[in-house]
Amino acid sequence: MISNASKMATDSPRSPSLWVPKTVVIRKITPEVENVATYHLAFTDADAAASYRFKPGQFNMLYMPGVGESAISISGDPESPELLDHTIRVAGNVTRGLTQLKPGDTLGLRGPFGSSWPMGQCVGRDVLLVTGGIGLPPLRPAIYQLLKRRQDFGNLHLLYGARSPDVLLHQNEFDDWKRSGLTIQKTVDRSVFGWKGNVGVVTLLLERLHSFDPSNTVLFCCGPEVMMRFVARTAFDRGLTAEQIWVSTERNMQCAVGLCGHCQLGPQFICKDGPVFRYDQIAPLLTVEGL
Amino acid sequence: MTLKEENHSEENLPATPHHEVFVAIDGFALLFDVLKSSGFQIVGPTIDQDAIVYDQIDSVDDLPKGWTDVQKPGLYRLNQRNDDKLFGYNVGPHSWKKYLFPPNVALSIGKKNEDGWEFQEAPDDPPKLAFLGVRACELAAIRIQDRVFVGGDYVDSTYQKRRQRILIIAVNCTQAAETCFCTSMDTGPRCTDGFDLALTELDDGFLVEASTPEGKAIVDQLITLEVTRKQQQSAELARQNAVDQIKKRMDTTEIRDLLMSNLEHARWDEVASRCLSCTNCTMVCPTCFCSSVEEVSDLAGENVERRRQWDSCFNLEFSYMNGGVVRDSTRSRYRQWMTHKLATWIDQFGTSGCVGCGRCISWCPVGIDLTEEVAAIRKDAP
Ligand SMILES: Cc1cc2nc3c(=O)[nH]c(=O)nc-3n(C[C@H](O)[C@H](O)[C@H](O)COP(=O)(O)OP(=O)(O)OC[C@H]3O[C@@H](n4cnc5c(N)ncnc54)[C@H](O)[C@@H]3O)c2cc1C
Ligand code: SF4
């Protein structure tokens, strides 16, 4: 027997639609690297602006009317939500459409959605941020929070990989971040003339990393699924357990609130149960092909 | 007279949860008038293109009087009955979800003016609907979709608005199709909960049971008689007949763990060799809720509507991401459908996603039967 658990909800006063976006205006567009730009967005409605808060790792659905909607992580500082940064790589219709826009143009925005990086877990521990390419922007809000309360945490490491040096993101901020107490190591798949840094996959950096205490470390990872699996495997070799690792996952999403069915991965709705999961909760699902 | 009748002597009669009255067949037409004068549009079973579907109906004459359905894996056929029963069949290709979760609905509207885009909710004023002829498994399906659409943190307002405006008149099944397995899913065939009125059809009329004030208000306007002991017994026999006719079984013991620990079972390949990925099973299923959103804009692109349409996990593009698809084989798509329905649905909503209505079995062009798929996997379980 299925009890009438939702009787209350069917009887309760009508809920507002989850589908109506708020209008945001593009205040500024910062070109980052080829095919990637950061859009700085602000609500046109004062009430919407005043009530909007987000946590590191959460995302918005950005809506370009007539083209479609895309899930984009918020890449800015959670303590300054007046300007919402979204760092976007051109991947298809919506993301290409956005490149046609200029400051002053408007968009729709729904959000914030999803789970966040567990910042509380970082207190008193070493923190490893391991990422590649467009995976850095979703971690940037966490970096801002860690650096703002630097004394609360142990050693902070960013291990960042990219195809080639010219597509490493947010380079202009790296010096600031280093000064504030973040150790940064970069690696590229393909070296170019003048590159003096590491060459190879990001897991190599993790293999060689010292100055962290595996028993008292948390690791956040954002990147393609294969990369996250290799990072986790390397982390295990370095003495971490799955309970110390968090990853950010992605799937096709239409509604972002667990109602359209697209983003399911086994029992999880990536949009509302994720995108950030503790690795032990998601690893068995990530290894089944085509789940 | 028969053994059965003895078994159902008065003291053994299951307590009827609500007070029942008798409405003679001649008085049944009045129900339509009462519903209309109470502001309801009536939707219910009617024949269209060789199937019993749900559509707007105006009078008793629109009901499939004297018809029944024959169902088997991959088969659905109408046959003439040798009586004039109005509800002498089971479920067809339609389900009530099309009224609560419309196949195509406008969600939001964007208008471009000199200040840029402005967004609002799409106008939506669904009529008050009376669902006439809802079966026990369908009541269960509505309860399941209630959980999906309004039972969680995020409430779907299009569903909620429609749900708040319906009156449910259930009908107890008095026969079962070969494809029915509600008894395995604990959802039927008796209507026990979640309706305003429930009918049991007898030869000369209906036993009518009201379980809500709204239902009672309708019954109060009908011409009713006290139920005789004989009528009560005939109703009980008729309802028992449905139970007795159900032969299909699905063993749901630990089914979540059974399926989730067999994600690489060879049976997925085997079923994939038969499945056409046609999406029929998901379209007819009364609980499937997947959808996609599309843009509909005017020529100038300054008035844009977002519309939601039913989608299916059997569609290739359903899992499209980063220029590829996650579920790129029929094996992975059938596995997604069945494990979601029978296993992960339990994690997500605290209930199975299957009510045992058998629609997916009848309407599968190649006759794939999920109860057999479960049995095949269970056979190999330790
Ligand atoms: C939680 C989350 C956070 C993300 N954060 C960022 C970010 O910060 N920066 C960034 O550049 N990209 C991010 N993405 C990926 C981004 O959503 C896709 O690149 C984008 O939707 C592609 O849309 P498109 O219309 O340009 O491409 P098309 O190929 O035309 O895609 C059509 C539609 O398919 C769906 N789709 C396609 N790819 C994806 C995908 N990878 N994930 C989800 N839906 C997809 C979308 O509904 C999209 O509108 C994120 C994805 C998720 C799920
Ligand atoms: S899965 Fe099949 S039997 Fe179960 S509710 Fe859906 S259509 Fe009915």
Ligand code: SF4
């Ligand atoms: S199981 Fe049958 S109805 Fe479902 S997609 Fe496959 S062929 Fe179509």
